[in-house]
Amino acid sequence: MNNQVILIAGTEKTRQALHNQLNELLGEYIEILSYAVDEHLPPRLEEGLIIYSSKLIELEASHIVTGERKTITAERTMNYEKIDRLFDLPKGTEVLCVNDTVQMAEETIDTLIKSGMDHLSYRSYYPGARISEAVSTAITPGEVAIVPSFVSEVVDIGVRLIDISTLFEILDHFQLKGRLGGIISKKYTSRIIELSQKLAEVNRQTASLNRHLKQIVDGVNEGVMAVDASGKVTVFNPFMETYTGMSTSFVVGKTLGEVFSDPQLVRFLQSSSEEAKLFSVHSYSLMVYRFQWDRTDDVLIIFKDTDETISMEKAARRKLRETGYIAKHHFRDIVGESFQIEEAKRLASKLAKAELPLLIEGENGTGKELFASAVHNHSKRKHEPFLAVNCSALPEDLLESELFGYEEGSFTGAKKGGKKGLFEQADGGTLFLDEIGDISLKLQARLLRVVQEMEVRKIGGTKNINVDVRIIAATNKPIRELIQSGDFREDLYHRLSVLFLHIPPLRERMDDLEVLIHHFLKETDQTTRKMSPKLMEQLKTHSWTGNVRELRNVVSYLITVSEEDWLTPEDLAGQPLFKKKEPSTLPEEEKQRVILTLIYDLHREVNRASRKLISERSQHSDYPMTEQQTRKVIKELEGQGLVQVKRGKTGTELTKSGMHYIERNGRP
Numbered sequence: 086m087n088n089q090v091i092l093i094a095g096t097e098k099t100r101q102a103l104h105n106q107l108n109e110l111l112g113e114y115i116e117i118l119s120y121a122v123d124e125h126l127p128p129r130l131e132e133g134l135i136i137y138s139s140k141l142i143e144l145e146a147s148h149i150v151t152g153e154r155k156t157i158t159a160e161r162t163m164n165y166e167k168i169d170r171l172f173d174l175p176k177g178t179e180v181l182c183v184n185d186t187v188q189m190a191e192e193t194i195d196t197l198i199k200s201g202m203d204h205l206s207y208r209s210y211y212p213g214a215r216i217s218e219a220v221s222t223a224i225t226p227g228e229v230a231i232v233p234s235f236v237s238e239v240v241d242i243g244v245r246l247i248d249i250s251t252l253f254e255i256l257d258h259f260q261l262k263g264r265l266g267g268i269i270s271k272k273y274t275s276r277i278i279e280l281s282q283k284l285a286e287v288n289r290q291t292a293s294l295n296r297h298l299k300q301i302v303d304g305v306n307e308g309v310m311a312v313d314a315s316g317k318v319t320v321f322n323p324f325m326e327t328y329t330g331m332s333t334s335f336v337v338g339k340t341l342g343e344v345f346s347d348p349q350l351v352r353f354l355q356s357s358s359e360e361a362k363l364f365s366v367h368s369y370s371l372m373v374y375r376f377q378w379d380r381t382d383d384v385l386i387i388f389k390d391t392d393e394t395i396s397m398e399k400a401a402r403r404k405l406r407e408t409g410y411i412a413k414h415h416f417r418d419i420v421g422e423s424f425q426i427e428e429a430k431r432l433a434s435k436l437a438k439a440e441l442p443l444l445i446e447g448e449n450g451t452g453k454e455l456f457a458s459a460v461h462n463h464s465k466r467k468h469e470p471f472l473a474v475n476c477s478a479l480p481e482d483l484l485e486s487e488l489f490g491y492e493e494g495s496f497t498g499a500k501k502g503g504k505k506g507l508f509e510q511a512d513g514g515t516l517f518l519d520e521i522g523d524i525s526l527k528l529q530a531r532l533l534r535v536v537q538e539m540e541v542r543k544i545g546g547t548k549n550i551n552v553d554v555r556i557i558a559a560t561n562k563p564i565r566e567l568i569q570s571g572d573f574r575e576d577l578y579h580r581l582s583v584l585f586l587h588i589p590p591l592r593e594r595m596d597d598l599e600v601l602i603h604h605f606l607k608e609t610d611q612t613t614r615k616m617s618p619k620l621m622e623q624l625k626t627h628s629w630t631g632n633v634r635e636l637r638n639v640v641s642y643l644i645t646v647s648e649e650d651w652l653t654p655e656d657l658a659g660q661p662l663f664k665k666k667e668p669s670t671l672p673e674e675e676k677q678r679v680i681l682t683l684i685y686d687l688h689r690e691v692n693r694a695s696r697k698l699i700s701e702r703s704q705h706s707d708y709p710m711t712e713q714q715t716r717k718v719i720k721e722l723e724g725q726g727l728v729q730v731k732r733g734k735t736g737t738e739l740t741k742s743g744m745h746y747i748e749r750n751g752r753p
């Protein structure tokens with residue numbers, strides 16, 4: 086018997102792959118020759134066992150085979166080592182199956198389906214084929230070059246190999262079955278076992294994932310259902326059972342129209358124009374959200390009980406309140422009917438919606454914190470913490486550790502376990518930095534980094550922590566002046582003042598006085614005491630500063646001292662702001678007035694008031710003072726909040742209260 090196999094394949098690539106396969110198995114015993122129809126065929130083949138790589142090749146090449154000879158048309162199978170990747174494609178994915186001719190493409194599809202790859206939706210493609218829409222995935226047995234360019238993902242499953250039944254036929258022919266049959270079947274079965282093990286593992290993982298998903302979906306505190314591309318319900322969790330009164334087993338597999346009786350709800354669920362709408366299902370008021378899957382036509386639908394949502398929000402707010410991190414005030418708590426306050430409220434409510442840093446400028450007690458709190462409550466962050474810190478109330482080191490927190494052992498006295506800073510605690514919410522103009526340059530540098538990067542590093546820490554905090558800063562000092570004197574960083578100012586709000590002082594909105602008085606009366610005194618018209622008149626004509634707190638204190642004072650239902654001007658007599666000035670005989674007080682006036686004059690004339698200048702000028706007054714004495718009086722005035730001692734050339738300045746003192750009391 087002639088010990089020769091002649092393999093005839095279509096393309097050079099297939100010839101090589103099949104030649105190698107046969108050579109590896111039989112090369113030791115049989116001579117293997119091979120030809121590719123596309124390349125070259127001899128005019129006649131007279132000897133040897135002919136193996137056609139497919140039926141098509143048999144048709145094309147049989148004319149060169151002479152005589153009554155045994156020929157085998159090979160059965161081919163997938164190259165099992167390469168088809169793993171097909172499992173990664175989701176069920177129903179449309180794929181092009183690309184091969185040289187329509188028949189070869191169809192044949193490849195057939196082999197794929199027979200090998201168990203029946204989860205995909207195949208369309209044949211070959212050079213010259215028309216395809217109406219772009220498909221993004223293609224599978225090809227080695228014909229990558231002819232895959233159309235619109236395909237983005239190509240799975241090359243390699244040349245299909247000769248399958249085990251054909252190999253046994255060949256062994257039979259050469260009577261080599263006894264010698265090689267065992268080895269070949271072992272090799273092939275072990276590959277198939279490997280593949281089925283893989284398949285089993287994939288199935289196991291899928292089943293376990295499904296179980297997990299079911300547990301999650303069932304455990305969700307909302308109604309969840311899913312509908313597949315054909316409109317049938319595939320998922321229906323226990324909350325849906327409660328809302329509809331129907332069991333999951335009854336609903337799964339039904340259409341939406343069979344499940345819901347409300348035609349508007351069915352229309353909403355089937356349309357794709359809207360994504361959320363409120364519906365009433367039995368006695369439940371439900372917010373229904375629909376989400377369309379991108380890759381498939383599956384739709385996920387969530388039903389949220391609105392009453393439940395409201396009570397959950399209430400509980401969340403209760404919890405926030407317990408921590409103390411809550412913004413207490415809303416715009417409705419900001420009292421006033423004047424144009425100025427209405428304008429400030431209107432602007433602030435607009436600014437609230439932006440997620441940007443906000444700088445509030447206003448004199449002491451004008452309601453900056455009130456506005457900051459209302460802005461937070463009017464923003465998307467309203468259910469998140471609101472924390473406030475007064476930057477002038479804490480020494481620098483303490484403020485630093487409050488803001489940024491510290492790691493355990495980072496300084497003497499550091500708490501065990503370290504401490505979270507306000508930025509971290511306010512994560513997701515708002516941090517109100519009051520009196521920002523008072524922070525040191527060192528802290529300004531640290532703050533700038535946080536504002537720029539939205540990252541904080543604890544004192545003594547080595548890693549940065551991401552935070553999402555909206556900063557609202559407030560100042561009662563004109564920051565631009567602080568920048569000029571070098572006391573405030575300009576870059577930080579620009580970062581903090583992306584949005585800006587000015588709160589008008591009380592004296593500029595005297596129209597609000599009466600409503601504010603009534604508001605404070607009601608707030609302080611639950612019994613309904615009234616103000617006599619005369620008293621009201623006196624309060625209205627008083628020269629108020631900008632500070633609303635001052636007005637509030639006056640009202641509290643009246644309520645405390647009066648025992649009558651009617652509050653009268655007499656009740657006001659002892660209140661410090663309204664105390665009649667006694668003719669001053671006390672030199673200390675006179676000295677203070679002299680110095681206040683000198684500071685006032687010096688600033689008007691030379692824009693600065695150093696101790697030396699004040700002392701020099703005082704020599705011409707009734708109370709000549711040395712620099713030492715001047716210093717002492719300035720300290721007293723500072724204690725009363727009438728002056729402020731500045732670093733640098735400016736020297737001492739009058740505060741707003743100082744200015745009002747001069748205006749009220751005249752010059753000495």
Ligand SMILES: Nc1ncnc2c1ncn2[C@@H]1O[C@H](COP(=O)(O)OP(=O)(O)OP(=O)(O)O)[C@@H](O)[C@H]1O
Pocket residue numbers: 418419420421447448449450451452453454455456519561604633634637
């Ligand atoms: N328009 C208003 N309506 C009601 N209360 C107000 C109003 N403005 C200020 N107040 C009251 O005046 C007091 C001072 O307000 P707030 O603390 O918000 O001012 P501030 O400008 O932040 O003060 P400071 O500059 O001292 O930090 C508070 O008791 C607040 O309730």
